[in-house]
Amino acid sequence: MNTADIVVIVVMAIGLVVWIGEPLIRRGRMREAAADAQGDAIQRLTLQKETLYTAIRDLDFDHQTGKVDTEDHADLRRQMEAEAADILRQLDLADPLADLDLVVEQEILAYRQKEDTAALASEDTCPACGTGLAADPTYCPICGQSLKPTV
Amino acid sequence: MNDVGGAALQFAFVAALYAIGTALIGVRTGRQEMIRSAERATLGVFALVSVAMLALLFAILTHDFRVQYVASVSNLSMPVFYLIASLWGGQEGSMLLWLWVLTLYGAIAVAQNLHRNRELMPYVVPTLMATSILFLAILIFAENPFHELPQAPLDGQGLNPLLQNPLMVIHPPTLYLGFVGFAVPFSFAIGALASGRLDSQWVRSIRRWTLIPWLFLTVGILLGGQWAYVELGWGGYWAWDPVENASLLPWLTATAFLHSVMIQEKKGMLKVWNMSLVILTYGLSIFGTFLTRSGVISSVHAFAESSLGVYFLIYLAIALTIAVALLVWRLPQLRSDHRLESVLSRESSFLFNNLFFVGIMFSVLWGTLFPIISEAVRGVKISVAAPFFNQVNVPLGLALLLLSGVCPLIAWRKGSVRNFQRNFLNPLVVSLLGVAVLYGSGIRHVVALISLSICLFTFSTIVLEFYRGTRARRASTGGTTWQAFLSLMTRNRRRYGGYIIHFGVVLIFVGITGSSAYKIERDIVLDPMEQTTVGDFTLRYETLESDLQPTHESVRAKVEVSRNGRYVTTLFPERRFYFAQNQPTTEVALRTSLLEDLYIILAGFEPSSTATFKVFVNPLVVWLWLGGLVMIVGTLIAIWPERGQPARIGARGTPTVGAAAEQG
Structure with a gap:
């Protein structure tokens, strides 16, 4: 065995030990595990959802190409839709951001209601469609008519 | 180093x-x-x-x-x-x-x-x-x-000079990429069993992991067949040799798995069965390596023999015991979500498909192991020859081909008479007309007629699938026929890639049918400038030339080929002798066309230049290799990653889905 070989072998051994040992020395990975487990649950549900969507798409297509009777199609589709709805519910519960979505949805709703009230209070109406307008609008929110005077 | x-x-x-x-x-x-x-x-x-x-x-x-x-x-x-x-x-x-x-x-x-x-x-x-x-x-x-x-x-x-062939350079790595690849689906199956995560996720994770080794194995088997055809010089491409069988066994179970896994994904059925197929495929690929390496069974091309068998057998026993024990332990969690509702449904046709694949696998395994079994039981090594394999596997293979035509046309859950009439009438008419034409043109070989009629049937169902699909796409999205066709393909690559693979299989069956039913084989002895006819071809033996190379000496005959008085080509069948390995080899002279291969071997020669030739006319062989290419294309379409394709669900107002579910 020549010196070069010995050097290469030693470097290989040290490199291997460092590479394999490094995760053991670095701590604080326990949180990652929990996050990954939750991620796994979401991933699983998402896959189930996508499988069902694909199945529904296939079913529709099979119906279109005449492989499934209309009666069977309606029956099967109802079943699949029910399953999909169930999975979507579970997914909402599993997703940590689901709550945030809900909050945002509610805020938008509240804002819209305020807008509507504001619109009712305002004197202005759209010259094109007659919708009540909020204060100082640029476009009509319903028909898209521009409300700024052109130059 | x-x-x-x-x-x-x-x-x-x-x-x-x-x-x-x-x-x-x-x-x-x-x-x-x-x-x-x-x-x-x-x-x-x-x-x-x-x-x-x-x-x-x-x-x-x-x-x-x-x-x-x-x-x-x-x-x-x-x-x-x-x-x-x-x-x-x-x-x-x-x-x-x-x-x-x-x-x-x-x-x-x-x-x-x-x-x-x-x-x-x-x-x-x-x-x-x-x-x-x-x-x-x-x-x-x-x-x-x-x-x-x-x-x-x-x-x-x-x-070894037999291995000095470009095909042989890529054949082993390709085959290994196939064989070895099944270790990954197996390890995921073990992972699912051991961790108890038995829902469809592990199946999805390994879908592509099964298709890729399957593709390599398919290509490897075909390359091996082609190598045997051009290098071994016996006029055929498949001899049911133990080593060939070894590569076919895991291919059969893997193919069965690729089909039945769809049932699990779509219906949550056949979970135990799929798990068993994955374990079996892995076991067979290790077993195949064992067969090739151990020298237990003599084979025409067992290049590397040794006493490694013990290692493989011990390992195989341990691995299968653990896998089966885990499977039995998890049986209660592997119950089906649905039951089979009708014998005439797509589910059941998948089931038949699986039974045929596994049936072929067992018959091939039995035939391959028979020499060992007979030696153990009666003390005599008896090899089962090609007739056994053909007798059992030709009907099963044809039944499978028929299923590949029938299966996509039957509805899920249950088929109806109307469904059958609507979908089967045209393909049936096409195949019957085709058989009539073939019969009229003088083909009387019963098995060939059956096989070709099934090929036609399956081919027309595939065309019908593409036609109907394109029409339906066009009706719902508009655009040109070509656009509709492309969108059909991209929307469900797996399905349409699968049909293309089936088309490749049809071509392979055409090739096998032609070359086995209408093969001409002749031994001829000719003096220089003498001629003879084989099939439609007239062969004129002109001269014998010898040549000395550093590694080998070669002797080649010049044969002029004509047909109906018109010159076709000149072929040079050759024999070589390699000094280093002290080994003679045969260099086949081959003329390939879409209709038939003319295949000439220089079997021997005398000092007087009188030469013995073995001549084969193998009809339609080239379709086998073309079919293989089509299978590769189909598989690539099926495994190509789908991304950025916003896939919508019909008109009933179900929400739009993001990128399609391909995260294999």
Whole structure:
């Protein structure tokens, strides 16, 4: 065995030990595990959802190409839709951001209601469609008519 | 460098053992850092085995004949291309390649799943590493590729001339990429069983992992057939040789799995069955390697024989015991979500498809093992010849082909009479008309007529599928027919890729039918300038020329081929004698056309230049290879990643889905 070989072998051994040992020395990975487990649950549900969507798409297509009777199609589709709805519910519960979505949805709703009230209070109406307008609008929110005077 | 290679293998052995232990302890104690470390070790094993591969390649390229392996498979006169090929031209090297491919797959599986399938990985890693340990143990303790001779010979023996063929250079790696690849689905199956995550996720994770090895195995088998055809010189491409069978066995169960897994994904049925198929496929690929390597069964091309059998058998026994025990333990959790509702449904046609595949597998396995069984029972080694295999497998194969036409047309759950009329009438008419035309043109071979009519039937169902699909797409999205066709393909690559694969299979059946039912085989003895006719061809033997090369001496005959008085081509069948290996070889002269192959072998010659030829006319053989190409295209379409395709669900107001569900 020549010196070069010995050097290469030693470097290989040290490199291997460092590479394999490094995760053991670095701590604080326990949180990652929990996050990954939750991620796994979401991933699983998402896959189930996508499988069902694909199945529904296939079913529709099979119906279109005449492989499934209309009666069977309606029956099967109802079943699949029910399953999909169930999975979507579970997914909402599993997703940590689901709550945030809900909050945002509610805020938008509240804002819209305020807008509507504001619109009712305002004197202005759209010259094109007659919708009540909020204060100082640029476009009509319903028909898209521009409300700024052109130059 | 040889010591570096040897050390790399030993380090890899230790690292693989470490990975198994650490991963299992890590999952027991819930310590993620240990699992991470085990995954690092898996990547490390790949790096170390790569170092060993490079070290061996270095020894071969630098003609280091101190190394026994290098001296036995290469010599000074070989071109670089074949020097590289000699890396897997013998026992030790091909085992090393096997191992390298396995660790490569393992490394990719680990890298892909750093943040996915976290519950499975602590079991996936040990399973893959256990397989690696089998090969590492063999390479370290029994067949060390770096073993040095006491004295280096001046020149090596060189690669077996039969293997000095471009096809043979790519055939073994391709086959290994197939064989070895099934270790990954197996390890995920074990992971699912051990962790109890038995929903459809593991199945989805390995879908592409099954298709890729399947593709390589398909290509490997076809390349092997083509090599046998052009190199072995007996006029055929498949002889039911044990080594050929060894590659076919896992292919059959893997193909069955690829079909039945759709039922699990769509219907949640056949879970135990799918699990069993994955285990069986892995077992058969290890068993196939065992058959090839152990020399238990003599084969016309068992190039590397040794007494390694024990290693494989012990490993196989342990692996299958663990897998079956896990499967039995989890049986209660593997119940089907649905039941079969009708015998005439797509589900049931998939089931029949699986029964046929597994039936063929068992018949091939039985035929392959029969010499061993008969020796054990009656003390005499009796080989089962091709007629047995053909008698059993031709009907099963044809039934499968028919199913591949019928299956896509039957509705899920239950088929109805109307459904049948609507979908089967046209293909049936086409195939009957086709048979009438074939009969009218003089084809009377019953099996050939049946086979070709099924080919036509299946082909027309595939065309009908594409036609109906395109029409439906066009009706719902508008645009040109071409656009509708493309969108049809991209929306469901897996399905339409599958149909294209079926089309390739139809072509392969056409090739097999033509070349086995209408093969002409003639032995002829001719003096120079004498001529004879074989089939439509007139062959005129002109001269015999000999030639001396550094590695071999060759004698070749010049044969002018004409048909109906018109010149077609000149062929040069040849015999060679390789000095280094003391081995004669036959160089086939081949003229291929879409209709038939003219295949001439120079069987012998006398000093007077009188020559004996073996002449074959093999109709339609080229369709076999073309069918293989079509299968490759179809598989590539099916596995191509789908992305950025916003897939919408029909008009009923179900929400729009994001990118389609392809995360294999």
